[in-house]
Amino acid sequence: MTSFPIVAHATPDDIIAWVHRRPVTVRQFLADAARLAAVLPAGGHVFNACTDRYRFTVGLCAALLAGKPTLLPPSHTPETVRQLLAFAPDAFCLHDQPDAAFAMPALHYHDGLAAIAADGPVEIPRIPAAQVMAYVFTSGSTGTPVPHRKTWGAMAGSARAAAQRLGLLDGRAWTLAGTVPPQHMFGLEATVMLVLQGRAALVAAPAFYPADVSAALAAVPAPRALVSSPVHLRTLVQSGVAMPAADLVLCATAPLGRQLAAETEALFGAPLREIYGSTETGQLATRRTAQEDVWTLVPGVRLQARPSATGDDTETWAEGGHIEQPVPLGDAIAPLDAQRFLLHGRKADLLNIAGKRTSLGYLNHQLTAIDGVRDGAFFMPDDAHEGDAHGHVVRLVAVVVAPGVAPARLQQALRERIDPAFMPRPLYFADRLPRNAAGKLPREALAALLATLSSTQDRAAAPPPGFVIDPGHPAMAGHFPGHPIVPGVVLLDHAVLALGTALGRPLAVAQASLLKFLSPVRPGERVEVLHQSEAAADGAETIRFTLRSAGRDVASGTLQVRANAPQAGALPC
16 A cells, blocks of 8 residues: 655654744654544544644644544635535534634644653654545535545645755755645645655744744744745735845745746745646646746646537646646646646636635625625626736625615625635625626626726725834834734724825714724734715715725724814824
8 A cells, every 4th residue: 555654854853843933843743743633533524723834734644643634625704614514514623722613513722732752763654645634625606615635645746746846855954934824725735745745844823924924934044935925925025024035935826927026036035936736736837937937847747638528629637746637727728848838827717815715606606695685796807816917916896786785784794704815895786787688797797887886986996095003103112012013093093094085184083983903913014994985964974994904804993974074183193
């Protein structure tokens, strides 16, 4: 029976992780995995929701040792969890957050589960190649996530081929830091499997904010690599935060423009390798985007042209190497030779945003499933990828027919059903959608409707108003020293000022209500102010606002604004 070792490191004293800036050896890692495997609940499937990358990886390997497949859904919304249980009723959740609340049995992975590693020889467990390691889910067009079965042999083979292509098997001890979560395919492959099978080490703490990325790289020895996505790289480039030199940057999840690739290489002083692949196939090819358009296949993988099902076109299939069965690719590919090709974009409606994958069909299903919604559709502009040729970020748009449904309630209902990365901005309301006699919604007709709504509602293409809180702001003094967080009152005051500037008048706020501070904001981060306003008959106004930073909602609320505001606006804190 073919098998692969659970780790490929040369000795048990090699470093496999950096946790709180301290090295963790293979010896300790294997002890932690064995200890956790022994206390896993009886359920047959593990929903691994650990946010700490080390604990996620220990949990993944513990599940392998226990013979339990890991479930990796596209999001962690209540609706997704319900669908996950429909697929695997015996599933339980492994998490590392004390306040985590999932509607299924759970095990909290806390510090008390750490093992004491013994000295002496260590036997590296070998996992059968045919053993199912995970089911990675993509968003199905019918609203039900589609599982993709991943065996240990396929995942280990893919990681070894990628490590060879990327030069990680050069005898040096590489360390990989990532901005992408390990629960998603690229994060799983590039920050977990590359570590296990590429003899590298991972950085445990999530690195999302620019300051966190800088600190994570600075805390580990060279050679070091950053694993990221186009939207994260754009944030890093625009942040103004100095970055330590890296030896490699890996990027995937959406098309990356050459300009952004070049800016990233300049920021880190390192080559950037873009990775092409999919959940179905794993990693297929790489290129140095700042210098070339051509993709080169990873070792062992081949492309084959076959007639399409309709017979009026050809499809490209991937096979060989780590791919267990030939897989059709939903992209327009122009082969140059047996190993190189040009990629001309997707054929279907698949979306990749911030390392997360879904489809327009799934989003439309979730939108129209909301109570009170008669019809609705998401729309992806032609340049809606995370990183287009100029590195711009364009968000999804949606239009809905929902008479009598308040915008805030609809947004909240949608937020409970889909991942925040796919929330539409803006969300328009219409009397009807321009469907044809067959009930279909032509893309051109939907685009025309959205153009009309945009013009009517004065939705400009310019970036939303925003602000940046300087690290030297007086409110920062003594506020979480060493890990400064902008106080909520400062965010609110600057949001009011930014809204007044955008509306061309100072705002006299009579009341602020429904305030929610959803995620911490650090000094130096740009905060965007998104808003919707409703005028009253007496000239007063209700403004619903959402504050966003680095692709996430950080705060929201409602302002009641008096009419005839005085000319002297309030000064920010």
